Amino acid sequence: MWHELTSDQQLLRDTTARFLADRVPLDRQRKNKDSATGFEPDYWTSGAELGWIMPLVSEENGGLSVSGRGIVDLSLIAYEFGRHSAPGPLADCNVVASALSDSGDEGHAAALEEIMTGSAIAACCLGAAPWQEPGESTISIARDGDDLVIQGSIKPVESAAQAGYFLVTGRSEGGVTQALVPASTAGITVKNLKAIDVSRKFGAVSFDNVRVPASVLVGQFGGAADAVAMQVRRAAVILSAESVGAMESAFAMTVDWAFDRYTFGRALASYQALKHRFADLKSWLEASHAVCDSAADALADGLPRAAETVCAAKSYIGEQGVELAQDCVQIHGGIGVTYEHDLHFFLRRVTLNRLLYGTPGDHRRWLAQMQIEKELAA
Amino acid sequence: MSTEIEPVEEFRLRAREWIKSNLGPTQPFDRTQHCKDDEEELVAVARDRALQRKIFDGGFAGICMPKEYGGLGLTPEHNRAFNEELAGHEYPSRFAVPTFNPCASTILEFCTAEQKAAHLRAILKGEEVWVQLLSEPGGGSDVAGITTSAVRDGDHWVLNGSKVWTSRAWWADWGLILARTNWDVPKHAGMTVFLVPLRAPGVEIQRIIRLNGESEACQEFFTDVRIPDSDRVGEIDAGWTIGTRWMFHERMGHNSPYVTYPSGMTLSAAQEDSPVAIARKSGKIDDPAARELIGEHRELGIVTRALQGRIAEAATKANKDMSAVDRLFRGVASVRRSTIAFDLAGAGASVWDEEEEAATDAIGMNFLMRQISCIGGGTTEISRNVVAERILGMPREASGDKGVAFRDVPKGPSRSQG
Structure with a gap:
């Protein structure tokens, strides 16, 4: 994260870093691996007080971006989440808050308030993703008189069991629809899933003929495709920034290891075979920083290149984040695969982030589609 | 004569007018510098020489070169303005790199007034195309490990050895060469730079055919080539000081203020499909x-x-x-x-x-x-x-040549028998 930070941004980032180091140190996360939620409710509300869920919300709706470029502020928070391998549905809550704020619908004001203060957790049920063909959608939303009927299922959904609201994205006749549904609505079932992360929890959410009033709509019925694409881009930047933070931590501890660990009477750092590996890792890390910053900038400033740059960031960091973390494990040797060592927290983080909101393959196909359309137009 | 420098915008307008009435549109080989055969290449070379002469006669050659050597003595901003006006027009692409940079840049920085007078004006008039004779067959990444030698013989030096990867040397005129003049000191301390005419007796130039069939790069062989001491650049054995600046200029490439080429021109080896x-x-x-x-x-x-x-x-x-x-x-x-x-x-x-x-x-x-x-x-x-x-601050690789007289640096295999 090499943005020229304003002093307010610096403060936001440092405050978040101190808070995370204090509240969710890795030793505590290591011990809490069997906790059902992964974090305490007051961890989330205290974090929300630091402004974690405000940057993408407009001022009229009570939001606040310290720099006026919300997604950039958020990428700084996410970077610290990654560096500390911190728990909490940062991407989902921000995406839902931004969707409600963008919709301008008064009816969602109370829910938005709860989400921004952290008293309610919101989760995204992305049943129709931008890179999917219509036939690949797993959730449908139909009209029935004044009601909507939601049918289908989706996994994984972060913090599904704790969520107070689901932002459901489903396929409708003629397009994509979004609805904000309270988790307690009849017909919704949440099943806890096992996940490779220690502190982040996931569930599978199914909608069995869930009947809700049309007032739950977020945006127009059948007209949410552009809004969904924007939400996915925001989530992709947040998750990418998180992964860059995790890569930074994994790399830094591996560089330290190379200087401290002696073998055959020499530091690991003196072997050219390993020096060259480190140079490659450094180039991946710098490239990840660069493309993540570039994506956040483009999205914040509404540049035409934003769509492509975000896809490139999500796929590159998704792929190379995992490769970097695995190479750090390799350079550590046996100690790198123990539960006692810190390295696995970062490996888990980048591995899950690779999957969420589109794999490298998904984003590459999306990117290819944009490229094909661009060349057709030319 | 006025010593005032012409304002950039006035210069730009004057350049625009001259370019429009004297230079045609960009040619395909300006961009790729690839010709289908040698015959076409030589036609392109002759055309570039004529174009360079035209620019010289028009009063726009060597924008940042001093007036006493035929240049205009103006600033990099003037050169940038000219390059911007040149966009979309033909230009002598074969003079840009390496003739103007790094060769002319290095000549300007290190040569004597006599040497500059002899060559810079000729370069600006399109009469001399230069190449840099740096890499060697045994060198690769170790640039300072060169073994081409120059031995003093009265008023002359006698050059022996070989240089390689020289782009388009087969039709070039002169070369800037780094040679070893002292084998009894560590490698960086025993080199000297010379100016060498590529058509001198004892110079043999071979084309290197790359695996894709293209053959712009050359290898030069020097056998008892006699160079007058007046073509030595800088002090004897001080060549590495010049060499590091020379390589600095080289890294500047087309961005050097001494290079004239149309702004926005991307130089690519081949037009690739998406x-x-x-x-x-x-x-x-x-x-x-x-x-x-x-x-x-x-x-x-x-x-x-x-x-x-x-x-x-x-x-x-x-x-x-x-x-x-x-x-x-x-x-x-x-x-x-x-x-x-x-x-x-x-x-x-x-x-x-x-x-x-x-x-x-x-x-x-x-x-x-x-x-x-x-x-x-x-x-x-x-x-x-x-x-x-x-x-990352990791330990440096061991080297076999630090502080050792170059004569004693291992240069070939010594494999232990298993």
Whole structure:
């Protein structure tokens, strides 16, 4: 994260870093691996007080971006989440808050308030993703008189069991629809899933003929495709920034290891075979920083290149984040695969982030589609 | 005579008018510098010489070169303005690099007034094309490990050895050469720079045919070539001081203020099809696996550019060695991109029917040549050393030549018998 930070941004980032180091140190996360939620409710509300869920919300709706470029502020928070391998549905809550704020619908004001203060957790049920063909959608939303009927299922959904609201994205006749549904609505079932992360929890959410009033709509019925694409881009930047933070931590501890660990009477750092590996890792890390910053900038400033740059960031960091973390494990040797060592927290983080909101393959196909359309137009 | 410098905008207007009435549109070989055969190449060379002469006679050659050597004595801003006005017009592309830079830049910085008078005006008039004679067959990345020797003989020096990877030396006129003049001191302390005419007795130039059939690079062999001491540059044995500046100029490439070339011109070896066009041609455009490759190709382009921007910013405020990260990434990403293009093209990139139009053989050749992006301009192995040692602070590689008289530095194999 090499943005020229304003002093307010610096403060936001440092405050978040101190808070995370204090509240969710890795030793505590290591011990809490069997906790059902992964974090305490007051961890989330205290974090929300630091402004974690405000940057993408407009001022009229009570939001606040310290720099006026919300997604950039958020990428700084996410970077610290990654560096500390911190728990909490940062991407989902921000995406839902931004969707409600963008919709301008008064009816969602109370829910938005709860989400921004952290008293309610919101989760995204992305049943129709931008890179999917219509036939690949797993959730449908139909009209029935004044009601909507939601049918289908989706996994994984972060913090599904704790969520107070689901932002459901489903396929409708003629397009994509979004609805904000309270988790307690009849017909919704949440099943806890096992996940490779220690502190982040996931569930599978199914909608069995869930009947809700049309007032739950977020945006127009059948007209949410552009809004969904924007939400996915925001989530992709947040998750990418998180992964860059995790890569930074994994790399830094591996560089330290190379200087401290002696073998055959020499530091690991003196072997050219390993020096060259480190140079490659450094180039991946710098490239990840660069493309993540570039994506956040483009999205914040509404540049035409934003769509492509975000896809490139999500796929590159998704792929190379995992490769970097695995190479750090390799350079550590046996100690790198123990539960006692810190390295696995970062490996888990980048591995899950690779999957969420589109794999490298998904984003590459999306990117290819944009490229094909661009060349057709030319 | 007035000593006042002409304002840039006035100069720009004057240049615009002159360019419009004297220079035609850009030619295809201005961009690629590739000709279909030697005959066409020689025609292009003659045309470049004439164009350079035209610019000289028009009063626009050597914008940043001093007036006493035929230049205009103006500023880099004037040169930039001229380059901007030159956009879209023909220009003497073969004079840009290496003649004007690094050769003329280095001559200007280190040569005596007599040497400058003898060569800079000739260069500006299109009469002398220069090359740099630096790399050696036994050298590679170890530039200072050269073994081409110059031995003093009265008023002359006698040159023996070989230089390699010299672009287009077969039709060039002069070379700037780094030679070893003292073997009894460590390697950096025993080199001297000379000016050498490429048509002197004892100079033999051979073309190097690359695996894709292209043969612009040359190897030169020097056998008892006699160079007058008046063509020595700088002090005896002080060549490395000049060499480091020479290589600095070389890294500036087309961005040097001494180079005139149209702004916005991207120099590429070949006009490449886009991955989308390649996949269309091979019928793979709707294959999801091909789509992923197209996306990855685009992704790497975007990441490369983002990294370049970040490093350029860092160069001014952080570690200047960060450019090695950029070089490493670009090399590796470019290798991957040529592999993707090759995969998308399918069999047509490896075997093709000569009768069919729009052959895809260029993709196959690009693939065979793909490692050049990790070799040319300093290998990625050297940049990995720079990243590990200068950025991450890891211990330096052991060297067999530090503080040792160059005569005693091991230069060949000594393998222990197993």
